[in-house]
Amino acid sequence: xxxxxNILGCGSALPTTIRNASAQILNHxxxxxxxxxxxxxxxxxxxxxxxxxxxxxxxISHLHGDHFYGLFGLLSSFAxxxxxxxxxxxxxxxxxxxxxxxxxxxxxxxxxxxxxFHILNPSGVNMIFEDKTFQAYSVPLKHRIPTWGFIFKEKLxxxxxxxxxxxKYQISIAEIVQIKLGSDLRLADGTIIPNSELTTDPxxxxxxxxxxxxxxxxxxxxxxxxxxxxxxxxxxxxxxxQRAKETFHCTTFQAAENALKANxxxxxxxxxxxxxxxxxxxxxxxxxxxxxxxxxxxxxxxxV
Amino acid sequence: xxxxxNILGCGSALPTTIRNASAQILNHxxxxxxxxxxxxxxxxxxxxxxxxxxxxxxxISHLHGDHFYGLFGLLSSFAxxxxxxxxxxxxxxxxxxxxxxxxxxxxxxxxxxxxxFHILNPSGVNMIFEDKTFQAYSVPLKHRIPTWGFIFKEKLxxxxxxxxxxxKYQISIAEIVQIKLGSDLRLADGTIIPNSELTTDPxxxxxxxxxxxxxxxxxxxxxxxxxxxxxxxxxxxxxxxQRAKETFHCTTFQAAENALKANxxxxxxxxxxxxxxxxxxxxxxxxxxxxxxxxxxxxxxxxV
Numbered sequence: 001x002x003x004x005x006n007i008l009g010c011g012s013a014l015p016t017t018i019r020n021a022s023a024q025i026l027n028h029x030x031x032x033x034x035x036x037x038x039x040x041x042x043x044x045x046x047x048x049x050x051x052x053x054x055x056x057x058x059x060i061s062h063l064h065g066d067h068f069y070g071l072f073g074l075l076s077s078f079a080x081x082x083x084x085x086x087x088x089x090x091x092x093x094x095x096x097x098x099x100x101x102x103x104x105x106x107x108x109x110x111x112x113x114x115x116x117f118h119i120l121n122p123s124g125v126n127m128i129f130e131d132k133t134f135q136a137y138s139v140p141l142k143h144r145i146p147t148w149g150f151i152f153k154e155k156l157x158x159x160x161x162x163x164x165x166x167x168k169y170q171i172s173i174a175e176i177v178q179i180k181l182g183s184d185l186r187l188a189d190g191t192i193i194p195n196s197e198l199t200t201d202p203x204x205x206x207x208x209x210x211x212x213x214x215x216x217x218x219x220x221x222x223x224x225x226x227x228x229x230x231x232x233x234x235x236x237x238x239x240x241x242q243r244a245k246e247t248f249h250c251t252t253f254q255a256a257e258n259a260l261k262a263n264x265x266x267x268x269x270x271x272x273x274x275x276x277x278x279x280x281x282x283x284x285x286x287x288x289x290x291x292x293x294x295x296x297x298x299x300x301x302x303x304v
Numbered sequence: 305x306x307x308x309x310n311i312l313g314c315g316s317a318l319p320t321t322i323r324n325a326s327a328q329i330l331n332h333x334x335x336x337x338x339x340x341x342x343x344x345x346x347x348x349x350x351x352x353x354x355x356x357x358x359x360x361x362x363x364i365s366h367l368h369g370d371h372f373y374g375l376f377g378l379l380s381s382f383a384x385x386x387x388x389x390x391x392x393x394x395x396x397x398x399x400x401x402x403x404x405x406x407x408x409x410x411x412x413x414x415x416x417x418x419x420x421f422h423i424l425n426p427s428g429v430n431m432i433f434e435d436k437t438f439q440a441y442s443v444p445l446k447h448r449i450p451t452w453g454f455i456f457k458e459k460l461x462x463x464x465x466x467x468x469x470x471x472k473y474q475i476s477i478a479e480i481v482q483i484k485l486g487s488d489l490r491l492a493d494g495t496i497i498p499n500s501e502l503t504t505d506p507x508x509x510x511x512x513x514x515x516x517x518x519x520x521x522x523x524x525x526x527x528x529x530x531x532x533x534x535x536x537x538x539x540x541x542x543x544x545x546q547r548a549k550e551t552f553h554c555t556t557f558q559a560a561e562n563a564l565k566a567n568x569x570x571x572x573x574x575x576x577x578x579x580x581x582x583x584x585x586x587x588x589x590x591x592x593x594x595x596x597x598x599x600x601x602x603x604x605x606x607x608v
Contacts, residue, residue, distance in 0.1 A: 013384050015347050015377075039377040040344040043319050065380045069409065073343040076369045080317055098409065103402040105373065105409060
């Protein structure tokens with residue numbers, strides 16, 4: 001299974017000439033999930049040669065413009081390109097009010113496709129999406145307005161049965177189903193062949209978490225425990241801790257501390273203040289606490 | 305006096321990798337006027353190195369997303385960069401409802417600067433802006449929803465008085481004021497010095513018109529009569545006249561016919577359908593009717 005992330009924008013509120021505001025495409029086995037949708041996201045999607053029509057799920061973390069102003073244009077362009085399939089949007093309730101208002105920037109009745117809204121739950125970590133191989137969860141964060149992070153996890157697949165064993169023991173279809181779930185095999189003469197001899201481990205499930213925008217708090221590390229790749233906002237360098245606190249954002253040190261506590265595989269910093277033309281200083285700061293840290297950039301592709 | 309236009313986007317509804325949707329900056333003696341504001345306009349403004357804070361007047365032709373979805377982000381960025389001065393927005397009334405709604409994408413009360421809205425009049429050509437040297441007019445167009453074009457005209461300046469004459473005839477301040485308005489000079493001995501001897505002509509006033517989106521109709525040529533530079537939508541080539549009619553747009557031929565009838569100085573085509581990667585064919589078609597035709601491109605600068 002493949003899990004990749006395309007960073008379309010990793011800047012904070014003010015877009016700059018090198019950095020758009022928040023948007024990412026998560027690609028799980030060619031199913032595309034859009035995480036946040038800042039202004040210009042549809043243009044970045046085209047520039048990155050990403051198949052527009054394969055997006056069926058959109059996750060909006062909160063209703064600050066730098067995380068959703070691209071949604072109006074994106075939905076309109078889906079309509080213009082003849083989309084018919086349902087679009088699922090996971091979002092704060094207020095977005096539904098906005099899009100359903102008589103003065104909405106987008107007329108939902110004119111789109112030609114249906115939107116199914118999924119209101120994010122303000123308490124606890126909740127599974128909000130599930131298919132055969134993949135799950136998404138929402139995590140309430142602490143920002144100036146209701147805000148959520150998102151966690152994406154592959155499910156543990158069934159065990160792989162060894163082809164030569166099927167022939168050797170003449171295993172039936174019904175038995176294969178059970179063996180893949182972990183059962184041993186009982187032969188006609190009563191002999192037990194242990195599952196470990198018949199199967200190999202499935203691939204380790206991959207996981208990704210998106211944490212932006214928020215104050216740092218204990219619940220973050222708990223929610224993203226052992227995640228493979230953690231994208232964590234680091235709007236400010238460590239010298240601006242007070243500013244981070246006042247604006248309900250994080251510093252590099254706070255992001256790195258959460259990554260360390262959570263024992264994640266890799267930390268990707270993002271949501272950089274427009275004051276940083278060059279972000280190497282942010283990466284270096286975080287590395288003093290969590291060495292496997294990288295700074296995001298627009299156009300970055302992360303293979304989880 | 306200088307009058308230039310920066311084309312920030314000249315595509316129609318679907319932005320492409322080479323063409324954003326509608327937005328232009330008109331610069332009159334370093335006063336900046338924004339005409340339409342498609343998604344990503346604020347990013348194009350930064351890329352073009354245009355002084356963001358010098359925009360005090362925004363003209364929105366109609367409420368299709370490809371003409372105003374960039375307004376939310378632009379206003380937010382003005383707020384984030386500490387704008388205090390009033391912003392004037394000339395727009396359809398519904399935009400005011402949208403921005404004043406409790407579910408508006410932008411909270412006007414949080415911006416930190418005031419917006420003065422000017423509702424566009426659905427009947428007749430109306431002056432909507434005026435300062436000492438410049439005027440703007442709205443022109444109702446014929447599109448699927450209420451839509452306006454805009455005409456910008458420099459005022460005729462006062463006559464230039466010749467400096468050597470002031471000394472020669474010992475002309476007083478009060479007399480200078482009258483001479484600049486066209487009066488002759490009466491000397492103490494009763495001699496009349498004709499104005500033509502004392503002054504030179506002021507520069508010819510420059511003018512620009514923005515006509516997008518619309519069906520072609522007789523009133524267009526009348527409204528833009530003798531304009532120096534006419535930006536006219538030509539969404540489609542001439543073979544798609546029926547499609548143009550159905551969608552309330554123009555073809556190249558219709559734009560060129562209006563330019564010819566109006567006796568404009570130069571025609572700039574824009575608002576191209578995303579089906580045209582290359583627009584030379586559109587320019588060539590229009591040139592068969594009106595030779596001084598050019599196709600707009602994103603980043604184009606027009607010196608009127």
